[in-house]
Structure formats: structure tokens, C-alpha cells
Amino acid sequence: MYVYDEYDQRIVEDRVKQFRDQTRRYLNGELSGDEFRPLRLQNGLYIQRYAPMLRIAVPYGLLASRQVRKLAQIARDYDKGYAHISTRQNVQFNWPDLEDVPEILAELASVQLHSIQTSGNCVRNTTTDQFAGVARDELIDPRPWCEIIRQWSTFHPEFCQLPRKFKIAVNGAGNDRAAIEVHDIGLEAVHNAAGELGFRVLVGGGLGRTPMVGSFINEFLPWQHLLSYLDAILRVYNRYGRRDNKFKARIKILVKALGAEAFAEKVNAEFAHLKDGPTTLTEAEVERVARHFVDPAYLALVDLDDELSRLDNEHPGFARWRSRNTTPHKKAGYVAVTLSLKPTGTAPGDVSDKQLDAIADLADRYSFGEVRNSHFQNIILADVEQRRLFELWGELRELGFATPNVGLLTDIICCPGGDFCSLANAKSIPVAEAIQRRFDDLDYLFDLGEIDLNISGCMNACGHHHVGHIGILGVDKKGQEFYQVSLGGHSGRDARLAQILGPSFAQDDMADVIEKIIAVYVEQRHADELFIDTYQRIGIDPFKERVYAANH
CATH class of the missing domain: 3.30.413.10 (Sulfite Reductase Hemoprotein, domain 1)
Structure with a gap:
């Protein structure tokens, strides 16, 4: 990964000094709120519903283990013990105190991280494939x-x-x-x-x-x-x-x-x-x-298809996890492993300080000391030896990272929503959890196959609801939180925007609505047909008829 030279380091350290003085002047009343606003935004600092939010730049989603440990320390010392992976492959802290932010930036600079250009009307973090290079x-x-x-x-x-x-x-x-x-x-x-x-x-x-x-x-x-x-x-x-x-x-x-x-x-x-x-x-x-960005010191290995198949047969849980949470690698004998940050009951993309420390340790022992953030709000170990997969799976289970749902319905992209964001019209996290709890049967999830479900708390679309196979948007109706559903979005090649299903729904109805949509898919799909393909074939009307029929 890219390593700062002396010039890079000086730029970042000078910015820390600059913002430390700007923050001091603001807290002393020498700068007005309007004067301070563009200065804090230049450094990734937002004022959210309950506290400032600090967004850390993670260029193209790549982190070294020492940087992950620093993020864990910041979460412990300056936040409430966790961080959030954003859909732009960045990291966010939701509870820092304003007077601590210069210290946080200094801590970040010590491991070649910063928050420059994570906000404001500028070129933001350039993103790419979470499996880049492998x-x-x-x-x-x-x-x-x-x-x-x-x-x-x-x-x-x-x-x-x-x-x-x-x-x-x-x-x-x-x-x-x-x-x-x-x-x-x-x-x-x-x-x-x-x-x-x-x-x-x-x-x-x-x-x-x-x-x-x-x-x-x-x-x-x-x-x-x-x-x-x-x-x-x-x-x-x-x-x-x-x-x-x-x-x-x-x-x-x-x-x-x-x-x-x-x-x-x-x-x-x-x-x-x-x-x-x-x-x-x-x-x-x-x-x-x-x-x-040269290749790490890969070993001369061979693919262990027979051995892994034997383990699959002996351990169905391992087989499920391997089928969803591992990705083929360009080098024989290796795979990329996705750590799911979407267990039921956890806000999608949230990771605790202890988990961050554990991820850093795993990266050092299994993946040449590097991790990646994905815009799907998960974390990847990109270079894991196949012969160590079973051992790694055991550790991930203990840490809460082995939920075998990557790419499935409960692998939900979700913005922080009204629980944190002052721009949100509605909460996102409770809706995500309700859907995860409704679809907690892994056998059923695997039978449904790949479905992208994305939730945004407002029209800013931080949860990318427009390109979800199923998209959910929080809307305000006379001061009440409601949710608009859309279908048929796709973010890959030949991207498509989703089509709005119809009138919005109350929060308590959302799990039922998604269940009805899924029921139509199960009834209408052809053999091995994915949700998005069924939708493209039959159109939106059968879904609309089922969802709204019971409401009249």
C-alpha cells in the first residue's frame, strides 16, 4: 500500500496544526459558527443529531493493521467504543467531542491517516473494487x-x-x-x-x-x-x-x-x-x-479443492460460510475472505474497538497485515491461504464476523439514519434489524440467493437505495416517519435505477412488506433465477398487487 514520504507527512501534520488553532479560536469565541463551518467541513467534521461526526479518509478502502489498531484506540479513547464503515469505504466516528478532534487528527497523522476532503465541495475519496489486486x-x-x-x-x-x-x-x-x-x-x-x-x-x-x-x-x-x-x-x-x-x-x-x-x-x-x-x-x-502495490510474498501453493470439499461435507456451517464469504483469488492456494459486519442485532457496518483490534491481529496472521473496507460496509482479508481457512473460520465465529450472508438479503447496506444524522427523515437501523430478524433462517436465505437490499434515511441516498434490488427510503409525512420502497435497481455493469413501488409504509409494516415482495419472487421465479432477473422478466405489477392488496 502507499506509504507517505516526508512531503506527504508534513502536509498532513501541518493541517492538524492549522485545525487545532481554528478549533481553539472557535471554542474561545474568536470565530463564529458560520466562519468555523467551512473549516470543520474541510476536515471531515459534521455536526449531527446528537454529537459531531468525524469521517476518516481511507483511500480506495485500503488499511494497514497498524492503522486499524489506531482506529480501535480512537474508538476507545474518544468515542463510545465503536466505528462505522461507510459506503465510500471510509470510517466514521459518531461521538467525538469537538475539543478532542484536533487530538484525534494528530493520532491519525501518526499512522498516515487523515480526514482531509472527506467533506465539502471538493473531490472526495476515490473508490474502487474491494478485491483490487487479487x-x-x-x-x-x-x-x-x-x-x-x-x-x-x-x-x-x-x-x-x-x-x-x-x-x-x-x-x-x-x-x-x-x-x-x-x-x-x-x-x-x-x-x-x-x-x-x-x-x-x-x-x-x-x-x-x-x-x-x-x-x-x-x-x-x-x-x-x-x-x-x-x-x-x-x-x-x-x-x-x-x-x-x-x-x-x-x-x-x-x-x-x-x-x-x-x-x-x-x-x-x-x-x-x-x-x-x-x-x-x-x-x-x-x-x-x-x-x-506490488504483490506480497505469496507462497507457491496449489488449490485445495478436494480438502476443502471434505471439510465442507464434515462441517455444513463451514461450507455455508465458504460459499458466501470467500472469493476466488488470482493466486493458486489463496482466497479473499469477507468479514460480515451484518449479524442480526448490529447496525450494518458498525464494528467495536475490540473487534478492530482483533481484525488487525487477523490481518497480521492471515493476510500480510492489510485489510480492505468495501462499499457494502464489510471488511475483507484479501490474501488468505486456503489451508488456513478452517482455522480462520473458527476465529471469525468467536468474533462475530462469520455470518454467512454476504450478498444475501440480510447483508443490508444501511446509512446511520435518524438515530444519528440530522439530515435524515427517518430511522434506518431499526428497519434493517426488523428485516434481518424476519429472515433469520439461513436455509431460506440461501434458497433465495443474491438480493441487494439498501436503506437510506433521506434523499441524500447514503444507503444507495436507488441501486438496490430492493431499496428503502425514509420519508417524512406530516412529521411521521414512513418508508418508500423501490424495486429493480442494480449498481454493476449496465447499472439501473430502481422503480418506486407505490405509496409509503409505516415502520412497523416494513418487515411484512419485504416478506410479501419475497413471496412473489419465490412464486414467480424460474429454476435458479435470481431476484433481479425475475423482476426484470415479470415487471413491478405483480409485486405491487401483492403488497397493496392486503392494505385495502
């Missing part, structure tokens, strides 16, 4: 390119006050696990007919109040021009993006207003001034960054 279907490792984008975008003077926040995702694999089509900019690695590396470039995707799937405006951008072309896109957005209405300020609104073709023309005109300029990437620069 996936069998990978064309290129996207992590060096994410790091190049991070270094270019951090403190970029031209893009620190954009019309609105800005999000970039990079995919280097055959399957899109980074959801690039619903980002402000999505980048997909491709090779042209000559075998040269480049990127397909998408703009104008995004969720929130006005969800949109983006448009590809460049089918092959040579890698050398990546930063210059991104610069051109952001310059066009900075120039023409609306600043008079924050609800219409995202780049997706601009792309839709101009049309993708006209927007691309403006980008190309700007790019003509930037091409072959100082931001042109060289082989030496790419190699400098790529050296931080």
Missing part, C-alpha cells in the same frame, strides 16, 4: 491509478470549492464492483485493438435527490492523459455547474442540461489546452506509484 477477472490493478488521482486531487487549488461534492470511482476488472456508472466520474480500464491501456470515461452519474446513470463520453482515453482529461472535466464543471441551487449543483444536472455529447465537446475543447502539458503522466511516475 481478483481473477482483473484487467489491471486499479489501486495505483486511484492513488495517482488522490495525489492529484488532494488540495488541488482549482477544485477545492466546486459547485458541489465530487466522487470518482475506478474499475479494473471484468465485473464492475465499484459502481462506476453512478459516480460523477467513472473510469473503466480497457485495452484498444493494439493492446494499449486506456480508460473508458463516464460522467454524470450519481444518486441522491436526482438519481442518474452516467454517460460514457470517451471510449478510449490513453493512460498518459488521464489527469489532463479529468482536469478538463472538472474545469468544465467548475465553470458551468450551478451554484445558485445546491439541489441542482451536481455535475449530473449539468450533463443532463447540456446533453452528454455537448458536454463532451466542452471537455474536449478544454482538454485541447491541457493535453501534453504538465499533468501528462509518464511511465516513470506510474511506476513510482505502482511500486507501492
